[in-house]
Amino acid sequence: MSAVRRFRRQQSTHDRGRAAEADGVRWLQKNGFRVLARNVRTKAGELDVVGHDGDTLAFVEIKARSTPDFGPASAAVPALKQRRIARAAAMYLTRHPYSGPCRFDVLAMDSGETGWSYNWIRNAFDAS
Numbered sequence: 001m002s003a004v005r006r007f008r009r010q011q012s013t014h015d016r017g018r019a020a021e022a023d024g025v026r027w028l029q030k031n032g033f034r035v036l037a038r039n040v041r042t043k044a045g046e047l048d049v050v051g052h053d054g055d056t057l058a059f060v061e062i063k064a065r066s067t068p069d070f071g072p073a074s075a076a077v078p079a080l081k082q083r084r085i086a087r088a089a090a091m092y093l094t095r096h097p098y099s100g101p102c103r104f105d106v107l108a109m110d111s112g113e114t115g116w117s118y119n120w121i122r123n124a125f126d127a128s
Contacts, residue, residue: 020064021048024107027118028060037092044087049107053122057102059089061124064109064116074108074119086127 025035033051040047049060061081063073070076077085085104093102106124109116 016064016066020109021062023116024062024064024109024118025049027116028107028120031120033058033060040088040092042088042091044091045084047085047088047092050092053105055100057098057100058105058122059085059092059102060105060107061085062107062109064111066111068110072108073110074106074121076108077106077124082125089127 021038025038028049028051029035033053035049035051036057037050038048040050047059048062049058051058051060061077063076065071065073065076082104089102089104103123104125104127106121108119108121110119111117
C-alpha cells in the first residue's frame with residue numbers, strides 16, 4: 001500500500017499527521033538530514049523534527065495534503081504557526097544550546113499519482 005493510501009485510511013487527523021510525519025522523516029533522512037529529536041513539546045508549542053542539515057540545526061515543520069482542495073501543503077504554515085515554532089525553538093535552544101547556524105524549514109508533502117511529492121523548503125521563514 002502506498003504511503004498516501006495509508007495516510008488517507010487513518011481514522012483521525014492526529015493519526016494522519018503521525019503517518020505523514022513518519023514518511024517525511026524517512027524522506028529527510030534519505031536526503032542526508034540527521035534527526036536529533038521528533039515531536040518536541042514545549043510550553044510554546046511542538047516542534048515536529050529537530051536535526052542537522054550539514055552543520056546547520058534545522059527545525060522542520062512537516063505538512064501534508066492528500067488533496068489540493070485547501071491549497072498546497074507549503075501554504076499551511078501561516079504567520080501564527082511560524083511564531084509558535086520560533087518560540088518553541090527558542091525554548092529548545094535554552095535546554096540544548098547550539099552555537100552554529102539555525103534555521104526553520106518546512107517539508108511540504110502533496111499527494112501525487114505515484115505517492116508523495118516532497119518539497120523541502122529550507123529557511124522557509126525567520127524568527128522575527
